[in-house]
Amino acid sequence: MLEAILLGADQLFTFTTMLTMLVGVTVGVIAAAIPGFTITMAIVLTLPLTFTMPPLQGVSTMLAVYIGGYTGGMISAALLGIPGTPSAVATTFDAFPMARNGEPGRALALGIWASFFGTLISTLVLIAAAPPLALIAVKLGAWEYFSLVVFALTIVASLVGRSMVRGLFAGLLGLLIATVGADPLMGVTRFTFDLRLLSAGIPFLVVLIGIYAVSQLLKEVENPDQVQKGRQLITGRIEFRPFSALREVLKNPINLLRSSMVGVFIGAVPGAGGSIANLLAYDQAKRGSRHPEDFGKGCSEGVIASESGNSATSGGGLIPMIALGIPGSAVDAVLMAALMVHGIGVGPRLIMDNADTVYGMFMAMFVAGAMMLVVCLLSMRLFLKVTNIPKSVIVPVVLTCCLVGAFTLNNRVTDIYLLLGIGLVGYIMTKLDYPLAPLVLGVILGPIAETNLRRALMTNEDWTLFFTRPISAVLLGLAVISIALAIRYHLRQNRPRPEDA
Amino acid sequence: MSDANHNARSLDDRAHIDAKRAKAWGHIIFNAILALLFAFMFVRAGELPSSMWEPMGAGTFPRIVLAFLVVFNVMIIIKELPSLKQTSALSQGAVRAWLIEHRLAFGVLILFGLMTAAVPILGFRWASLPFLIVCQYLLGARSTKALVIATVIALALSFGLESLFRHVFTISLPRGMWG
Structure with missing residues (x-):
């Protein structure tokens, strides 16, 4: 084992590998900061560039892009209220209000440190617990997956904002949007109304960009007097104090650890990923907090939970890939492809046959995490300058980037029409006080829920299996507890206070 | 001074009442249109082919979602109706002011x-x-x-x-x- 570690270190700590990793981290941060440009896209574009590199250098460079990307998505989420990647949706809930309250530097610094610790914790778990965790993840059948999605859907209850009915409506609308296009099992087209526009369905990322970016940008220009006078996104003096943020993050050890573990577990479940981990970690932090009423108003606990949660999926996703050869997400599938291009067979024998590469990957995770920290801390002052740009520049520029992002997802012009339509719906919903996060969650979870519900009943028509299979029963039990707690919280919030009487 | 304050407050109150009424109308129109659309889609989903391999067809899951959506649309409309009763008609020029804003x-x-x-x-x-x-x-x-x-x-x-x-x-x- 020691020999393999030393061999891996020897391959990893070379000048060229360190240089390509540094470039990878920087590219990941910048790419993910652009709304519509996902981490998966960045990784896919990096893949061909790694073909000429030695195996460990290629994989390490891609891991660097991966880890940089998870932090980069936070930048536009905090400064513009637009998640740069799907895994930064929950980051907008508190980082954006914090920035709007005149503390964009604090929001970014908290996010960077939380991401760093999330990556660190997930890598430690990856090293220690890869085999047992992978075995649990693989035992999940269609019943457990469906129950997991039901549990994740209960998060909606805590994202609903002031009105439970409107929040649940938004979540259901998300589930419906996900059903447009080909049905996941039979391929039958649904709700396309013979329109070419809808024939391929409504891509999740188009929904995300339309709902968040377009509607948020239109909201930004609602006050003509302020906009036309050249008002900036955030006014007032901007401070960036990374070490004070570090102390703040370390004062939340339970939140940090819980959110990171949520990220590791969700990352280890094939098919789930950063987008679910980000929301689930936020939800758990809100439920566990002594001040849940502060969430959504610029609360540091929310920023720490969402960012450590999504970053921790990077290590979690590698668990089933390294231990069993099953990719946890699309990004892990590309990483697998990179290993296979270099002739390294991925599967249960990977750690036995290529121990040096695997230990090298573990070390690369630590190195990439540290590089991300340094790159972000040094460059955040530059990113904070975004806040000095007047809205008259930001709004058209970001809208153009959104259009490019929506088109490049599938190279389809029809996707930009969908972007416009969904942006308009998002804007109407914002004006009518509908929360948007449940809708996004519905779109993410809809296809997973439907596929696994139908697959489970196809395997065995006995629906009681959802309650009799142990892991499925535990997950459903957690869902019931989660709903009960959310109802209790809402009743407490709506109860008239003595001073109101 | 107190007259000026009183006028300002009554203007604010008027704007608040207008906003509440406009929002209630917004919800009623938006959710009524959606309720009709979802009811139509519910019927269309029933025409989707079923499979001999599985108990649920291609239309079952969307129908469950659509049924809930129609119910929620109706609930939102019912919830907003009292706001119309509690508020007087929109003040003159309220729509124009909103459009200008x-x-x-x-x-x-x-x-x-x-x-x-x-x-x-x-x-x-x-x-x-x-x-x-x-x-x-x-x-x-x-x-x-x-x-x-x-x-x-x-x-x-x-x-x-x-x-x-x-x-x-x-x-x-x-x-x-x-x-």
């Missing part, structure tokens, strides 16, 4: 719609260039210096971005009738 948002939306429609015909470069210049002008770039900056930004974003995607990422953005 949102003129930039609608302006940007129309420009974005025009760019979206023009992309397949003119290509990304020539559709985004005027959008970026006109939108910046609309949002306040009026001085000569600001317009020069706006033009430079527009050129960098339209031609520059297209070139970046074509040459670096090997992704071709729509080129329109100029192929």
Whole structure:
């Protein structure tokens, strides 16, 4: 084992590998900061560039892009209220209000440190617990997956904002949007109304960009007097104090650890990923907090939970890939492809046959995490300058980037029409006080829920299996507890206070 | 002084009542349209083929979701109806004032719609260039210096971005009738 570690270190700590990793981290941060440009896209574009590199250098460079990307998505989420990647949706809930309250530097610094610790914790778990965790993840059948999605859907209850009915409506609308296009099992087209526009369905990322970016940008220009006078996104003096943020993050050890573990577990479940981990970690932090009423108003606990949660999926996703050869997400599938291009067979024998590469990957995770920290801390002052740009520049520029992002997802012009339509719906919903996060969650979870519900009943028509299979029963039990707690919280919030009487 | 305060407060109250009533109408219209659409989709989903291999067909899951959606639409409408009873009719000029307040948002939306429609015909470069210049002008770039900056930004974003995607990422953005 020691020999393999030393061999891996020897391959990893070379000048060229360190240089390509540094470039990878920087590219990941910048790419993910652009709304519509996902981490998966960045990784896919990096893949061909790694073909000429030695195996460990290629994989390490891609891991660097991966880890940089998870932090980069936070930048536009905090400064513009637009998640740069799907895994930064929950980051907008508190980082954006914090920035709007005149503390964009604090929001970014908290996010960077939380991401760093999330990556660190997930890598430690990856090293220690890869085999047992992978075995649990693989035992999940269609019943457990469906129950997991039901549990994740209960998060909606805590994202609903002031009105439970409107929040649940938004979540259901998300589930419906996900059903447009080909049905996941039979391929039958649904709700396309013979329109070419809808024939391929409504891509999740188009929904995300339309709902968040377009509607948020239109909201930004609602006050003509302020906009036309050249008002900036955030006014007032901007401070960036990374070490004070570090102390703040370390004062939340339970939140940090819980959110990171949520990220590791969700990352280890094939098919789930950063987008679910980000929301689930936020939800758990809100439920566990002594001040849940502060969430959504610029609360540091929310920023720490969402960012450590999504970053921790990077290590979690590698668990089933390294231990069993099953990719946890699309990004892990590309990483697998990179290993296979270099002739390294991925599967249960990977750690036995290529121990040096695997230990090298573990070390690369630590190195990439540290590089991300340094790159972000040094460059955040530059990113904070975004806040000095007047809205008259930001709004058209970001809208153009959104259009490019929506088109490049599938190279389809029809996707930009969908972007416009969904942006308009998002804007109407914002004006009518509908929360948007449940809708996004519905779109993410809809296809997973439907596929696994139908697959489970196809395997065995006995629906009681959802309650009799142990892991499925535990997950459903957690869902019931989660709903009960959310109802209790809402009743407490709506109860008239003595001073109101 | 107290008269001025009283007038200001009554204007605020009036604006608050108008906003509440307008929002209630907004919900009722929005949710009524959606309820009809979802009811129609519910019927259409029933016509989707079932499978002999599984108890649930292609239409079962969407029908469950649609049924809940119709119920929620009706619930939201019922919840908003009392707001109409509690508030008096919108004050004169309230709609006009709202439209004036949102003129930039609608302006940007129309420009974005025009760019979206023009992309397949003119290509990304020539559709985004005027959008970026006109939108910046609309949002306040009026001085000569600001317009020069706006033009430079527009050129960098339209031609520059297209070139970046074509040459670096090997992704071709729509080129329109100029192929």
